[in-house]
Amino acid sequence: MEYVRAFYKTGVYIAELVERQESMQRALVKVLAVLKHPTQGDLHNPKMIEVPLFHQRKALAQFEKTWVPLSSLKSYEGEVPEYKSSLLQAVVELQKSLEEDDSDWAKASLEKLNECKSEYGF
Structure with missing residues (x-):
């Protein structure tokens, strides 16, 4: 089992590498922990509020699988919280x-x- 630090949109996660697709330059990862919560708002207009929709951005869920670019992966060696x-x-x-x-x-x-x-139950 290989653990990685995966960047997805504006969040950072510790994840298990499930599948690597070199030809498509992407990897499928399964989320195990959150290192950085995603930034709120519009990803295309950072730090602006005068946008059509100011998004609520939740962290990926535990064990959620998602495709990320291979370039966004880094090896993770520490303990998984x-x-x-x-x-x-x-x-x-x-x-x-x-x-x-x-x-x-x-x-x-x-x-x-x-x-x-509130949705997380905190």
């Missing part, structure tokens, strides 16, 4: 950085993150 505690830690870190930012984007992001927290 428990999913729920890693998710909580990632949420707390993002929340802290948003609370230190006084911008309208940070306030809107915090509102969306609080919706995520």
